[in-house]
Amino acid sequence: MAVDVLKAVGQQLEITFDFQEALIGGVAIDATEEPLPAASLEQCRQSDAVLLAAIGGYKWDNLPRHQRPETGLLALRAGLGLFANLRPATILPHLVDASSLKREVVEGVDIMVVRELTGGVYFGQPKGIFETETGEKRGVNTMAYTESEIDRIGRVGFETAKKRGGKLCSVDKANVLDVSQLWRDRITQLADQYPEIELSHLYVDNAAMQLVRWPKQFDTIVTGNLFGDILSDAAAMLTGSIGMLPSASLGESGPGVFEPVHGSAPDIAGQDKANPLAQVLSAAMMLRYGLDQPSAADKIEQAVLKVLDWGYRTGDIGSEGMKLVGCREMGEILLKAL
Amino acid sequence: MAVDVLKAVGQQLEITFDFQEALIGGVAIDATEEPLPAASLEQCRQSDAVLLAAIGGYKWDNLPRHQRPETGLLALRAGLGLFANLRPATILPHLVDASSLKREVVEGVDIMVVRELTGGVYFGQPKGIFETETGEKRGVNTMAYTESEIDRIGRVGFETAKKRGGKLCSVDKANVLDVSQLWRDRITQLADQYPEIELSHLYVDNAAMQLVRWPKQFDTIVTGNLFGDILSDAAAMLTGSIGMLPSASLGESGPGVFEPVHGSAPDIAGQDKANPLAQVLSAAMMLRYGLDQPSAADKIEQAVLKVLDWGYRTGDIGSEGMKLVGCREMGEILLKAL
Ligand SMILES: CC(C)[C@H](C(=O)O)[C@@H](O)C(=O)O
Ligand SMILES: CC(C)[C@H](C(=O)O)[C@@H](O)C(=O)O
Numbered sequence: 036m037a038v039d040v041l042k043a044v045g046q047q048l049e050i051t052f053d054f055q056e057a058l059i060g061g062v063a064i065d066a067t068e069e070p071l072p073a074a075s076l077e078q079c080r081q082s083d084a085v086l087l088a089a090i091g092g093y094k095w096d097n098l099p100r101h102q103r104p105e106t107g108l109l110a111l112r113a114g115l116g117l118f119a120n121l122r123p124a125t126i127l128p129h130l131v132d133a134s135s136l137k138r139e140v141v142e143g144v145d146i147m148v149v150r151e152l153t154g155g156v157y158f159g160q161p162k163g164i165f166e167t168e169t170g171e172k173r174g175v176n177t178m179a180y181t182e183s184e185i186d187r188i189g190r191v192g193f194e195t196a197k198k199r200g201g202k203l204c205s206v207d208k209a210n211v212l213d214v215s216q217l218w219r220d221r222i223t224q225l226a227d228q229y230p231e232i233e234l235s236h237l238y239v240d241n242a243a244m245q246l247v248r249w250p251k252q253f254d255t256i257v258t259g260n261l262f263g264d265i266l267s268d269a270a271a272m273l274t275g276s277i278g279m280l281p282s283a284s285l286g287e288s289g290p291g292v293f294e295p296v297h298g299s300a301p302d303i304a305g306q307d308k309a310n311p312l313a314q315v316l317s318a319a320m321m322l323r324y325g326l327d328q329p330s331a332a333d334k335i336e337q338a339v340l341k342v343l344d345w346g347y348r349t350g351d352i353g354s355e356g357m358k359l360v361g362c363r364e365m366g367e368i369l370l371k372a373l
Numbered sequence: 374m375a376v377d378v379l380k381a382v383g384q385q386l387e388i389t390f391d392f393q394e395a396l397i398g399g400v401a402i403d404a405t406e407e408p409l410p411a412a413s414l415e416q417c418r419q420s421d422a423v424l425l426a427a428i429g430g431y432k433w434d435n436l437p438r439h440q441r442p443e444t445g446l447l448a449l450r451a452g453l454g455l456f457a458n459l460r461p462a463t464i465l466p467h468l469v470d471a472s473s474l475k476r477e478v479v480e481g482v483d484i485m486v487v488r489e490l491t492g493g494v495y496f497g498q499p500k501g502i503f504e505t506e507t508g509e510k511r512g513v514n515t516m517a518y519t520e521s522e523i524d525r526i527g528r529v530g531f532e533t534a535k536k537r538g539g540k541l542c543s544v545d546k547a548n549v550l551d552v553s554q555l556w557r558d559r560i561t562q563l564a565d566q567y568p569e570i571e572l573s574h575l576y577v578d579n580a581a582m583q584l585v586r587w588p589k590q591f592d593t594i595v596t597g598n599l600f601g602d603i604l605s606d607a608a609a610m611l612t613g614s615i616g617m618l619p620s621a622s623l624g625e626s627g628p629g630v631f632e633p634v635h636g637s638a639p640d641i642a643g644q645d646k647a648n649p650l651a652q653v654l655s656a657a658m659m660l661r662y663g664l665d666q667p668s669a670a671d672k673i674e675q676a677v678l679k680v681l682d683w684g685y686r687t688g689d690i691g692s693e694g695m696k697l698v699g700c701r702e703m704g705e706i707l708l709k710a711l
Contacts, residue, residue: 105548135478135586156494156516162551171520174555178494179513181505208599210443213500217512240602244610247585248473261546264578265603272582 036311036366037086037318040338043373044322044331055082059111060090060104061299070107076114084325085115085292086318089299112152116286118184119191120150120263121324122296123280124250124270129343133352134275136247146253146270149195150263151188152284154180155214157260178214180259185221191285192222192257193229200254202233206242206262218259239266246270271296278310278351281317283324293321307361310349312339315369338372345372374649374704375424375656378676381711382660382669393420397449398428398442399637408445414452422663423453423630424656427637450490454624456522457529458488458601459662460634461618462588462608467681471690472613474585484591484608487533488601489526490622492518493552495598516552518597523559529623530560530595531567538592540571544580544600556597577604584608609634616648616689619655621662631659645699648687650677653707676710683710 038054045052057075064070070090079085091104100106111117124146126134134141159177167173189205196203205222207215219236226234237245239262245252246266250273258266271277280296295313303309315335323332347368348357360368376392383390395413402408408428417423429442438444449455462484464472472479497515505511527543534541543560545553557574564572575583577600583590584604588611596604609615618634633651641647653673661670685706686695698706 100551100554103548109549136474140473157549159513164551164555167519172555173517173519174550174552175497175515175517176550176552177513177515179511181511182509208602210441211447211495212512212514213438213502214512214514216438217502217510240606243581243603243607244615247607247610248613264546265581268578269581269585269607272585275586277582 036362037314039366039370040315040335040373041318041322043370044334047334047373048328048331050328050331059087059107061092061095063107064095064098064102064104068102070102070104071110071114076111079111079115079290079292082290084290084321085111086321087111087292087294088314089295089297091299092301092304109157111292112284113158115284115289115292116153117284117292118151118153118287119188119285120148120152120267121195121283121285122148122150122263122267122271123282124148124267124274125280126274126276127279127340127343129340130274130276130279130352132275132354134273136250136273136275141250141273141275144250144273145200146250147195147199147255148263148267148270149188149192149255149257150267151180151184151259152263153260154184155260178212178259178261180214180218182217182221185218186225187287189222189225189257192255193225193232195257196232196255197229201231202235202254204235204237204242204253204256206237206239206256206258206266208239208262209236210238214259222257242266243269246273267296276310276352277313278349279312279316281313281320283317283320285324291321291325293317293325307363308350309362310351311362311366311369312349315339334373338369341372342369374700375652377704377708378653378673378711379656379660381708382672385672385711386666386669388666388669397425397445399430399433401445402433402436402440402442406440408440408442409448409452414449417449417453417628417630420628422628422659423449424659425449425630425632426652427633427635429637430639430642447495449630450622451496453622453627453630454491455622455630456489456491456625457526457623458486458490458605459533459621459623460486460488460601460605460609461620462486462605462612463618464612464614465617465678465681467678468612468614468617468690470613470692472611474588474611474613479588479611479613482588482611483538484588485533485537485593486601486605486608487526487530487593487595488605489518489522489597490601491598492522493598516550516597516599518552518556520555520559523556524563525625527560527563527595530593531563531570533595534570534593535567539569540573540592541567542573542575542580542591542594544575544577544594544596544604546577546600547574548576552597560595580604581607584611605634614648614690615651616687617650617654619651619658621655621658623662629659629663631655631663645701646688647700648689649700649704649707650687653677672711676707679710680706
């Protein structure tokens, strides 16, 4: 579907895409017993950008960890050095009513979460399940950041805020965690290089509360891997339309990965109920941030707005008086709008 | 204020309280340079229960970590072995409109978060800021749980669910973290001993989303220290009346600690604006869970409801047509209601 949209927009703007498919996650496990086959990673490395679809499903939920779909995703992030994950939580005027929050609370919300993606407790060593002296098991993960890791993502945070509303909120747990103390110190030092940015700090528990209480106070948020995982999902859900949200994962150089914020939604798989727009908007994000084709990105985003203007909705964002359509039909209408 | 309420209810029911004051947090730092003086901890140990007020403030925010108010709180939890933290997020019918969420989403929400409080990344070793081989700093904390730690809090989760709606949701990040994998395995095994409880598992990012999307799906949640910190605050904020919420921290034996969920709110300190009801309801929770005086607890809780019935509100829970009062006046009215 997103590929059809890219082809259509490519024709209009005379961009030729060279599409290649590679396996990751559940389908890769079925074919090769590995969630990220070496050939797939190499193929991604050779590409200009990677457009990713959701990767899990009940079928693979009980495999040992090294064979789980999620492990493939983590290996792709690490393998391509994608340390910066950009997750917008924007609410379109058409979709205000899809939110579980009051209209006046969410109208106009436009947050960008900049999440560190290749460090923190997701990758810190040591990790594993070990035996203690008394013979019982102890599960261990290490939440760690070096100064250079913090600076690198911090800069992306400041630069992102610069292109947006000029406000950056750094989220940590510096009142308890040493790793957060170092995080806060470095971000505070970096701020000297960005005098035009208004920097604030919040503890992660307070940030979760403030997102619920008054999300409009946020512009750009920068935070570590785990806190970013939790807060970006909470922020996405505030909009009530997580089926609409794309994300970008970027490294220093080399291809970025573009994918919907939502997962594979195995509960509705095969029922033609899913919202294809997050995948399509991920393709637009790829054009903008990965392939330097902003006018193609614009075209796709405008087509999505047009479809919403016409009143078409998938079930997840449906509201009274709107035209309810399935995944396939939504795709066809979108191609028409293009 | 909470002390006055306890005295009043004690007179009615012929309970004599022996009150003693001990210093912790900011005031303790001012007096002794330590956030939890040994004498305070000993005094708490000798008591039947501890009623705690909020402990921080801007004044102490920039002290080194070992002298920060939060460090005193963590030392109290560890010192008294308070491994189980019970945080209700209940919405009273009077206060539905104070929520940022739609009425139909929050009406009837009644969640209890059971948070592990003396383990996980808050206390795991090693921790600190170390120098790497290349000479840069690395901040490190360790997220760890042993089987016995998980079983101990897991049992509190199941027992709590038994006294409530019979549903327990365990929250972890088992698709990424080894410590969460062990957590999930043990909780799943424990479930055999509680066939009457309906157990489910959620990843922490999804749990944060589901709390925003449809909080009524939750009854009791059991989770680790950090996830519990974040989720209980998000859940509390859903109710829109965090100024109303008490919490209890309990150990195997010995005194429990009872305190409001909200912090010290330094932004409104000294302005007679705070909502005293969380502190009062913490006293009620102390009577119920710490001192085995359920009828005294009932009396206090009924008085709080009466005050709300009469239409009195502090600013944080105010809505149109209600009588806005300050902290002091709210207290006086409450004593009348008793
Ligand atoms: C599937 C999982 C490993 C992943 C994560 O935790 O990073 C997902 O939740 C996400 O946010 O992309
Ligand atoms: C003050 C802080 C150390 C504490 C915590 O993180 O546990 C607080 O946020 C809480 O939830 O009681």
